[in-house]
Amino acid sequence: MEGKFINIAQEILRVAADGGLRQDQILAIVSREAEGKINCYPGDAVHKCFPTAVFVALEGKLKSGPWHYNFERSLKAMVKHVLGACPNVTRDVVLITDSWWAPIFETWQANINTMIQSGINVEIYIILYPNMIHQFGIL
Numbered sequence: 001m002e003g004k005f006i007n008i009a010q011e012i013l014r015v016a017a018d019g020g021l022r023q024d025q026i027l028a029i030v031s032r033e034a035e036g037k038i039n040c041y042p043g044d045a046v047h048k049c050f051p052t053a054v055f056v057a058l059e060g061k062l063k064s065g066p067w068h069y070n071f072e073r074s075l076k077a078m079v080k081h082v083l084g085a086c087p088n089v090t091r092d093v094v095l096i097t098d099s100w101w102a103p104i105f106e107t108w109q110a111n112i113n114t115m116i117q118s119g120i121n122v123e124i125y126i127i128l129y130p131n132m133i134h135q136f137g138i139l
Contacts, residue, residue: 023068027042050086053090055078
């Protein structure tokens with residue numbers, strides 16, 4: 001099953017594999033690939049809710065420079081954004097990461113399940129350096 005936001009994950013991997021991805025490049029990629037108004041973490045400081053929110057967590061060789069979110073910070077921001085700041089607005093949630101912390105995911109899994117049960121499309125992409133992306137399915 002290929003998600004509708006795979007193109008964003010592929011472009012992040014393509015750019016990041018060429019020396020690392022800076023935080024400012026994330027917003028440019030997400031904005032260009034999403035073709036519309038989106039919320040991006042890390043990204044701009046827009047205090048407005050949009051139907052799509054993208055969270056990028058880079059911790060390994062794919063990141064370059066400061067201001068990146070790690071896996072834990074991305075999950076926390078995702079739950080806070082979707083269930084707190086923007087309930088009933090954000091309908092597509094995308095997490096792109098090059099790391100996976102099972103204990104951290106388990107901490108937020110009930111919240112993510114609540115999103116899914118409320119009809120929100122949640123797509124998680126794990127980038128396996130240097131050139132592979134795996135879409136994670138949540139049951």
